[in-house]
Amino acid sequence: MSKKKKDVNKSVKDEPPGILKGGAEIAIETRLRLYRTMYECRVLEQRAYDLFMQNLVKGTSHLALGQEAVASGFGTAMRPDDYTFCTYRGHNHTYVRGVSMVSILGELMGRECGLLRGKGGSMHLTSVEHGAMGSYAIIGAHLPVAAGAAWSAQYRGTKQVSVCFFGDGTTNIGAFHEALNFAVIWKLPVIFVCENNLYMEYTAIQDVTAVEHPAADRAEAYGLEPIVIDGNDADVVYEAASTAYAKARDGGGPSLIEAKTYRHGGHSRADPGKYRPDDELQAWLDKDPIPMYRERLVGLGIEESQLKEIESETDEMVELATEEARNSPSPSTDIAFIDVWADGGASWRN
Amino acid sequence: MSKKKKDVNKSVKDEPPGILKGGAEIAIETRLRLYRTMYECRVLEQRAYDLFMQNLVKGTSHLALGQEAVASGFGTAMRPDDYTFCTYRGHNHTYVRGVSMVSILGELMGRECGLLRGKGGSMHLTSVEHGAMGSYAIIGAHLPVAAGAAWSAQYRGTKQVSVCFFGDGTTNIGAFHEALNFAVIWKLPVIFVCENNLYMEYTAIQDVTAVEHPAADRAEAYGLEPIVIDGNDADVVYEAASTAYAKARDGGGPSLIEAKTYRHGGHSRADPGKYRPDDELQAWLDKDPIPMYRERLVGLGIEESQLKEIESETDEMVELATEEARNSPSPSTDIAFIDVWADGGASWRN
Amino acid sequence: MAELTYREAVGAAIAQEMRLDTNVVFLGEDVAAAGGVFKTTAGLLDEFGPERVKDTPISEQAIIGAAMGASMTGLKPIAEIMFSDFFAVCWDLVANQIAKTRYMTDGQCSFPLVLRSANGGGSRFGAQHSQSIENWAMAIPGLKVIAPSNSADVMGLLAASIRDPDPVMFFEQKSLYALKGEVPDGEHVESLGVAKIARAGTDVTVAALAAMVPRALKAAEVLQDQHGISCEVVDVRSLVPLDTQTILDSVTRTSRLVTVEENPRLCGWGAELASIVAEELFWNLDGPIVRITTPHIPLPSADELEDAVMPSSEQIVQNIKHLVD
Amino acid sequence: MAELTYREAVGAAIAQEMRLDTNVVFLGEDVAAAGGVFKTTAGLLDEFGPERVKDTPISEQAIIGAAMGASMTGLKPIAEIMFSDFFAVCWDLVANQIAKTRYMTDGQCSFPLVLRSANGGGSRFGAQHSQSIENWAMAIPGLKVIAPSNSADVMGLLAASIRDPDPVMFFEQKSLYALKGEVPDGEHVESLGVAKIARAGTDVTVAALAAMVPRALKAAEVLQDQHGISCEVVDVRSLVPLDTQTILDSVTRTSRLVTVEENPRLCGWGAELASIVAEELFWNLDGPIVRITTPHIPLPSADELEDAVMPSSEQIVQNIKHLVD
Numbered sequence A, B: 001m002s003k004k005k006k007d008v009n010k011s012v013k014d015e016p017p018g019i020l021k022g023g024a025e026i027a028i029e030t031r032l033r034l035y036r037t038m039y040e041c042r043v044l045e046q047r048a049y050d051l052f053m054q055n056l057v058k059g060t061s062h063l064a065l066g067q068e069a070v071a072s073g074f075g076t077a078m079r080p081d082d083y084t085f086c087t088y089r090g091h092n093h094t095y096v097r098g099v100s101m102v103s104i105l106g107e108l109m110g111r112e113c114g115l116l117r118g119k120g121g122s123m124h125l126t127s128v129e130h131g132a133m134g135s136y137a138i139i140g141a142h143l144p145v146a147a148g149a150a151w152s153a154q155y156r157g158t159k160q161v162s163v164c165f166f167g168d169g170t171t172n173i174g175a176f177h178e179a180l181n182f183a184v185i186w187k188l189p190v191i192f193v194c195e196n197n198l199y200m201e202y203t204a205i206q207d208v209t210a211v212e213h214p215a216a217d218r219a220e221a222y223g224l225e226p227i228v229i230d231g232n233d234a235d236v237v238y239e240a241a242s243t244a245y246a247k248a249r250d251g252g253g254p255s256l257i258e259a260k261t262y263r264h265g266g267h268s269r270a271d272p273g274k275y276r277p278d279d280e281l282q283a284w285l286d287k288d289p290i291p292m293y294r295e296r297l298v299g300l301g302i303e304e305s306q307l308k309e310i311e312s313e314t315d316e317m318v319e320l321a322t323e324e325a326r327n328s329p330s331p332s333t334d335i336a337f338i339d340v341w342a343d344g345g346a347s348w349r350n
Numbered sequence C, D: 001m002a003e004l005t006y007r008e009a010v011g012a013a014i015a016q017e018m019r020l021d022t023n024v025v026f027l028g029e030d031v032a033a034a035g036g037v038f039k040t041t042a043g044l045l046d047e048f049g050p051e052r053v054k055d056t057p058i059s060e061q062a063i064i065g066a067a068m069g070a071s072m073t074g075l076k077p078i079a080e081i082m083f084s085d086f087f088a089v090c091w092d093l094v095a096n097q098i099a100k101t102r103y104m105t106d107g108q109c110s111f112p113l114v115l116r117s118a119n120g121g122g123s124r125f126g127a128q129h130s131q132s133i134e135n136w137a138m139a140i141p142g143l144k145v146i147a148p149s150n151s152a153d154v155m156g157l158l159a160a161s162i163r164d165p166d167p168v169m170f171f172e173q174k175s176l177y178a179l180k181g182e183v184p185d186g187e188h189v190e191s192l193g194v195a196k197i198a199r200a201g202t203d204v205t206v207a208a209l210a211a212m213v214p215r216a217l218k219a220a221e222v223l224q225d226q227h228g229i230s231c232e233v234v235d236v237r238s239l240v241p242l243d244t245q246t247i248l249d250s251v252t253r254t255s256r257l258v259t260v261e262e263n264p265r266l267c268g269w270g271a272e273l274a275s276i277v278a279e280e281l282f283w284n285l286d287g288p289i290v291r292i293t294t295p296h297i298p299l300p301s302a303d304e305l306e307d308a309v310m311p312s313s314e315q316i317v318q319n320i321k322h323l324v325d
């Protein structure tokens, strides 16, 4: 085991979270976009949380508060026609593709203005027109589906890339294994991004996984390079994403990237997250990707006022979106009975 | 990739098949048992083949002609109360546990004397009293089941070991991945044996697998040592098996062993195996585990006459078994309607 | 009599059986330290320790496979699949392996195990976390299938399932977890394969399951009070074995059958029941057999939408009024 | 008219559609270089090349997932699952993902794909390679379900399935692969959702599917010749969409329904049909609805045993004689 671990560590880019790299090559506009996107994700999901607390969101919901750098880094590096596949923890991944806040909040509240008019709910945000090809709520399923979209792009010669986000816990399910092997042998333009937030629902990933890095330590089993990145550093994510996109677009095949990060809250609405040691939680709160990145921008000479403007614009945006979503009516119940089939209908008989 | 391969090769016992090791430590009685077992497997399955040709075996059947060293090596190293889990290609693995030839041939022919009285057929040979816990015909399923039996042995403190045989093609299905991780984190006394015969059904394993050694190159993904052995050398198999059994019995947890071998015939009854290059087939026929092992025994001073006696005893045994099985009646059709439930019945209503 | 929630009855049954038989072991995702995501198994780890109450990775095939292998070698495992929808990721182990191996091996192996899961709609979880899949299980020979509607039945039937020598699929309707009900004191075990007449009546037999039982009972009350129609509500409880005797007896008396199913329309258990009655009691029937089901659609997430598609007591009232009028 | 085997009709339909639409692609285990283990797809690799006809690893979740992802992004994949029993290892992709995603996304995605598979018993393959699982698929909203009984229907319905904008489960009865039949020359496409009256009759409607159709036809002949009973045999062909019109019309004329199912008893398509007729044609019926099925058991392997449990034409004759007498 010890030999093994050394091997992996040798070839991974494993930075302790919080130690931000210079990233001098990233253009300042891009950096501002990264910051804005993270900030937008943050306020959007904080608002979602408030709405739960007001019982305006029913069912369940899974926030990625603390994980915004991953969504922002990949979303910013993406081409508009690329494909995103994500999980029930997919608000941010969907949002960064250009989907409106109102349609996301509306969907969480089950309103007519919702992205899916309430038919899918929080766990299934999808916007095909934005390349957000769905949020999948059963662990593992979307990895082979993302490979399939990549196959289609390859066959059609479009140079689109398919990117698939999932958690550390997902690396122990069969579909992970099948999708990785499959993507490699067909050299598909797909990027598998494991957001390692250290926990499945309430169980620590290390308690149920045979290796230390649940994704990266499996990479070589598929002939892939093991890559671990600081998932709380938007620059690091952006760079890793850019590299992987370029590789995929050049016909270099898939990548598997493990981004270390942490969710600030519990697994889902019902979970206060008490199974996590206080000091662990505190250490990660201290490494919150958003204030850290803000500090970096200030260090790089960005005016405080410019950042404040981004922030107040966003705060206003989320207020307006909330108002609009709250004022949106419930969907007509008629829509529950349609759209099983491509003809718009739901009938199984003549 | 090249780095990776070197890593694996460093730590594997990868012998080109056919180069037999001395194995001086193995007792001569054990060696004779290994030879006898291989020879028995061979004539048993050759007879099975003849019976297909005479249309006395219906349905399908999968022979392991050429792979006998694996079944013999593991079977000989096993404790009587250990558990075997195998596939549809399981005649030999079942036979080496002490199951009679007549009950195997009878099952293939669907006779009353059959091990399962015709209810299971060739693909499902099982003899719980011999520790042969079943032949599983859907790829991958029996890996977690074998882990479960090992869990039971661990919980009950019996020091039994569970051994699970499967093919190279099986390493690409999800259940493989889940079972391996699961067995390691619970440190279960289970041995996973991949018989790499280079093909799934008609497709070469290398065409559909991201790594060179379909099992061994995945071992490190579960924190296991990569082990490749010459699966055509009964001594090598016996030694690898003994090591893995001892490790499992000592609480050292699972092993994953890739045994390189080859099936002389096609995948199943219907398959002439024409997709395999002539020279490849010939090379492996030249490395037939049985004549090679016979030669070694002669080299070690075993009398030709002693080997001839084993052979003629076995030949006679298979003749008698064939006769008995052929003379056995068809099972009463009544038995088709029972034994769905533990009370012996099949009713779903009162 | 103690008052337990449906949720608490799950844990109570498991604890009762684990105390009696050290071969009973329990595994699943987040079931031990966290006590289950529905908090059904809180306290079991503390009482029985980590050798018997085990957290697993997200590896449903491994979970079910482990249960299978353990059950055929002397243990009596209980495995939790968090949401019944997830049986789809391990259906091979359930439908092809566990269910068939006893038969295929000419009766050599038994599989005394329980696969329990949170099943059904009404919690606004959307199409992938709300299915009622009792019919998936019922369609597979070799599986027993139980779906209780109240705390006492959860306790008694889960205990019986754990003791049963055959594989049992035990479906807990997740929207009922908070429901309270009286549970007999002391050791409580019922029998599988016995339906219960939840309300006696004379005009029409209403067969319902799990969350549909309270809805059918409410409808029966309304029908009696407002329309003078007397419904006999049968809580089917056990789909396999199926207590056809109780159901056929009831229909013989009422001459009418209505089934209330939560699952999508096609090939539900109600269809099976309808076909049995249409064959065996044809000459006793006074009118068509009516099935009330969710339409043949996935479940939507928003509350108004979900409520619109699942069978409601109002819908049951309407249908029965129409039938009997 | 050309005479093709059922097996050849599969390849002919795929080739026809691949010639017409370059978005049609095909993947599966051993399907390309080897032409399929049932040799249904021999020649496709040669004609269409390795970009469109692809061998896969033994990774059914990857196969179905790939088909799903490709179908939602512009392709029209056909995926082969070697034996239908193996759908159990990838059922999540089929039942939870492909079937539900269009609905869940408010109609944003379509899944124009075909999942074809060798289905059914009679080949002495035992319990894990012989199941008839049409009812597994029928129970899932969002899947179309086709099961042809002859070469012309294989060709016409498979072509229609490939063109269909929705996911289609296409079940080929493996014991029929060698059966020959006339297939119209030139482009041949039929419509999904249309049952066929395979034999007209007046006394009883016999609804059958796939391998049960020839058995029902043989029984009908015997019943006519030896017992003067006139059976109308309906080849259901399409379970979803279900041509209830043709079936209800037939039962309206004959006043009797017998279904012949290969699958185990509980929750088969015959139960669904029985429940529809028991509700909608109750007042037209002259007698009980009878379902003939395999008992609720896994299939045994030995030939005598398998023959003893699957519905035979003799059994159909006996049942109908008994019913009509």
Ligand SMILES: Cc1ncc(C[n+]2csc(CCOP(=O)(O)OP(=O)(O)O)c2C)c(N)n1
Pocket (backbone or CB within 6 Å): A089, A137, A138, A139, A140, A166, A167, A168, A169, A170, A171, A195, A197, A199, A200, A201, A267, C029, C058, C060, C082, C086, C089
């Ligand atoms: C097949 C399956 N098993 C279990 C679940 C329940 N479940 C939902 S999220 C989750 C934890 C997933 O952990 P991880 O992959 O690390 O993602 P994270 O939630 O941390 O983002 C589990 C077990 C599921 N949705 N699907």
Ligand SMILES: Cc1ncc(C[n+]2csc(CCOP(=O)(O)OP(=O)(O)O)c2C)c(N)n1
Pocket (backbone or CB within 6 Å): B089, B137, B138, B139, B140, B166, B167, B168, B169, B170, B171, B195, B197, B199, B200, B201, B267, D029, D058, D060, D082, D086, D089
């Ligand atoms: C889930 C599943 N997929 C496909 C098959 C069909 N099948 C039976 S054997 C086989 C090849 C298996 O190859 P391998 O694991 O190398 O074992 P071998 O037959 O070479 O011993 C396949 C694809 C199956 N039985 N189960």
Ligand SMILES: [Mg+2]
Pocket (backbone or CB within 6 Å): A167, A168, A169, A195, A196, A197, A198, A199, A200
């Ligand atoms: Mg996680």
Ligand SMILES: [Mg+2]
Pocket (backbone or CB within 6 Å): B167, B168, B169, B195, B196, B197, B198, B199, B200
């Ligand atoms: Mg092989």
